[in-house]
Each structure stands twice: as structure tokens, then as C-alpha cells.
Amino acid sequence: MEMLKRITELMEMTDDIANYPGHNEGAGQKTSKFRMTSTNSDEIPEFISPYPVRVHPLEAEACREIRDWLLHHSVDKVFHPDKLAKLLFCPEFAARIFPDSSAKGLELFSKFLMVLYLVDEIMDDTELERSWEVSVSLALDIDKVIISTIPGVQSLTETLHTSFATDQRETLQSYFREELRNVKQSHINPCNVYAGKLSAVGSCFRDFWGAVVELMHPDSCLRLARYYQKFLMSSLIQIQNRENGFIPSLDEYIPMRRDSGASACCFMFIDLTDGVFVPEDIFSSPQMQKMVNIFQDITSWCNDLWSFKKECLVNGDVHNLVFLISHYLPCSFQSAARLVTEMLYASCSEFEAAAEELLKATSNTMEERRHEICRCIEGCKRCISATYAWHKRSLLYN
Numbered sequence: 001m002e003m004l005k006r007i008t009e010l011m012e013m014t015d016d017i018a019n020y021p022g023h024n025e026g027a028g029q030k031t032s033k034f035r036m037t038s039t040n041s042d043e044i045p046e047f048i049s050p051y052p053v054r055v056h057p058l059e060a061e062a063c064r065e066i067r068d069w070l071l072h073h074s075v076d077k078v079f080h081p082d083k084l085a086k087l088l089f090c091p092e093f094a095a096r097i098f099p100d101s102s103a104k105g106l107e108l109f110s111k112f113l114m115v116l117y118l119v120d121e122i123m124d125d126t127e128l129e130r131s132w133e134v135s136v137s138l139a140l141d142i143d144k145v146i147i148s149t150i151p152g153v154q155s156l157t158e159t160l161h162t163s164f165a166t167d168q169r170e171t172l173q174s175y176f177r178e179e180l181r182n183v184k185q186s187h188i189n190p191c192n193v194y195a196g197k198l199s200a201v202g203s204c205f206r207d208f209w210g211a212v213v214e215l216m217h218p219d220s221c222l223r224l225a226r227y228y229q230k231f232l233m234s235s236l237i238q239i240q241n242r243e244n245g246f247i248p249s250l251d252e253y254i255p256m257r258r259d260s261g262a263s264a265c266c267f268m269f270i271d272l273t274d275g276v277f278v279p280e281d282i283f284s285s286p287q288m289q290k291m292v293n294i295f296q297d298i299t300s301w302c303n304d305l306w307s308f309k310k311e312c313l314v315n316g317d318v319h320n321l322v323f324l325i326s327h328y329l330p331c332s333f334q335s336a337a338r339l340v341t342e343m344l345y346a347s348c349s350e351f352e353a354a355a356e357e358l359l360k361a362t363s364n365t366m367e368e369r370r371h372e373i374c375r376c377i378e379g380c381k382r383c384i385s386a387t388y389a390w391h392k393r394s395l396l397y398n
Contacts, residue, residue: 003250004328007339044305045341050348051385054099055092061103062091062110069111073203075118083121086395090114093394096386097266097379098273105273108215111208112269116231116262117396118201123235124317132239136172139232141202146225147179148194149213150187176233180226188221190214212272219280220271227264234259238319247318250328254297257321261300263383264292270379276372287361291354295380298347299387305340306391306398308333351380 056062067088070076076084091110098109119142123135162171190213193206213221234256241248248256258264270276282288304321311317312333318324321343326336355377362373391397 003254007250007325007329007343044308045338047302047305047341047344047388049385049388051381053096053385053389054382056095056099056101056106058103058106059092059095062095062106063088065107066091066110066114069207070114070204073207074200075204078200079118079121087114087117087121089394089396090117093386093390096389097383098269099382101273104215105269108208108211109266109269109273111204112212112265115201115205115208116265118204119232120235122201123239124311124315127315132236132243135236135239138199138201139176139236141198142205142228142232143176144194144196144198145202145206145209146228148192149189149209150180150183150225172236176229176236180222180229183222188213188218216268216272217277219283220268220277223283224265224268227259227262227268230259231262231265238317241319242317247324247327250321250324253319253321253324257300257304257319258293258296260319261296261303263296263299266299266383267292267295267376267380270376274375274379276375276379278372278376279369282362282365282369282373285358285361287354287358291351291358291377291380294347294351294354295384298344298351298384301340301344301347302384302387302391305337305344306394307396308337310397348384351384355380 070084070088079087090113091106094106094110094113098105101109119138122138123131125131190210193210193213198206212224216224237256238260240246271278278288301321308320308322312320312323318327321340322333322336325331325339326333329336331339358373358377359370362370365373
């Protein structure tokens, strides 16, 4: 109930609670199916990022290269042409997050975003037959590639196969949470990428991952692997929730959304594209983790705001902050969207405060480290502004 209390307090700060249309009107019921109807106004409340947006000069070239790359891996045989055409604009997102990166850095991050959205589209497809089996099969493909670059634990994929075959979902969940936890950087072997047969999307991931493990700092690579595992796990949990007709509480949803949003994966690319490596003692510090969590909230909630109509009103999914606020407060969807917008502004202020805390806590570190921390903070700000700018123009949600 902590998150619901925070939202109620925010309402009282920004507007009188009675002025929110639909407040105390018909709370949603926990049933296996939800009938969602649009509000009188479908306008998305305006959230304007406090940070500037710049675009990489190679944006158009990146889009063309990604299209050719997907065709090479036969992704066009998996997705409907209309859906693929909308996804092809992912490099525009990358070009706004890393406007100063090298051509190679932009290429790799564009591939990362492209694969991420392909995986997300498959796992979020509420009309997909055998959704759980298809999604786990895709997760297996990706996990084979990740595990193959960490010698000594390849046999663990057999456990995952067994868990899937016997539908031991709890074992599967434990696998994703635990198996990379104790891996050390010396175990990474970029020359040992899985060479077996994979799906089209799995093949794309292998191509991307093979380049990443060669270029990224080993510690950053392992952090990326762990964050990617969390992304896969949270996506699978959402499928289970849909199958069981379960609506997560707001307190359950917020940490789940941090993982499913995969923003922390984007954060790790600051290493590769900007040449910034944050040592483990600073990366795992409470101050850094607090800042990263707020950063994840901002980017994920911005996505929820823009994707609400598509994912909730059209597809009937409940994993969206706008829907959950409307459901639990209760209030109209439009009022909930206004609240999410206020939460975004409040979180941007919290991000600034957390960044200051981080800089204060590391004031005695070497100048070089301080410089890298500042660049990490700037990287987060670019991602926040890019998330807003890209969602506003993306054909996926408009």
C-alpha cells in the first residue's frame, strides 16, 4: 500500500482529490477478464522532459543498416510487415540516447534496442497462441547465448530445458534469478558464443551479444547479462499473471516494471558507447542504485503513459501504471494518466537530488572516477529526454 499512499499524497499536493474525474467511481474487479473502455478524452497529458534532446547525425544510416540486418536474420518472416515497419524506427531512439557515440557504438546499441523490442512484442502479444511456450522458447535461445560466453555453466541450460518440459515454472524463475549471481569477470569468454540453431530473434541476439562481450568491460558485460535476465524473468511473470487473471498491486508492479522496462540495460551501454566504466564499489553503492532505480522508474512510466491506449485499451493488458492507478485508487483513466505525469515530474526532481547525493558521496574519489560518474548522470538524462521524444513520435504507440 506504500505506493498507493504516495500517489494519494501527490494528488493532494497537485490538485484537490475531488477534482480528479471519476474518483470513487467503480473500482475494477479482480476477474479473469477486464473490459476496458476509453475515457471521454484520449489525449495523453503532456510530459516535457527537463533535459534537452539531441540526435546522432548517422540516424538515417542506422535505420537502413538495421533493416538490412533484420532481413539477413529472416525476422521479416516472423513479424507482420506493418508491425516490422513500426519497429524499424528503433534506431531513432538509439540516436537520441547516444548522439555523440561512434558509428560502431550507435550500431550496437541500435541492435540491442531492436532485439529488445522484438522480444517485448512477442512476450506482450496477448493474442499469441501458446504464449508461455513461445516466450520461454525465445528466453531459452537468448539464455543459451549468454551462458555460452561463461564457461563452466553451460550445463545449466539443461536444467532450464527440464523445467520448461515439466512446466516447473518456479524452478525456471529461480534459474533466471540465480545463475549469473556468482559469476566472476574472469569467466567471460567472447570466443565461445553458442553456435547452434536459434530462432530468427535469437540469431539477432547472438550477433549482438558476440560483439558486446568483445568490446564491453567484463564487469559491465556481466551487469548487462544480469539485467537482461531480469527483463526476461519479469516478462515471463507478466505472461503468468495474464494467464491467471492476476492484477499486481502497485507495490508489486513498480519493481517488476523496473526489470521489464530494461532501462538498466541501456544504462550499461554508457560503458560501450561513451567509454565510461564505473567500478563495482561505486556501482553497487546505495547512492548509485537509488539513482538508477529512479531513472528506471521515469523511463518505464513514460512508456506506460504512451503505451496505455495500445496495451490496455486495445490489447487488454493490466501491466501498466495508468491502468493500475485507475484500478486501485479508483479513478478514471484520464485522471490516472494525469497522476502518472505528475509522478514523472516529481521523479525528475528526485533524480536530480539522487545524483547530487551520489556526487557528494564520491567527493573524495579520484578526479577520473568523478568525471565518469558525471558522464553516467548525463547519460541517464539523455535517456530520459530520448524516451519522451521518441515515444511522442513513435508509430508503435501513435
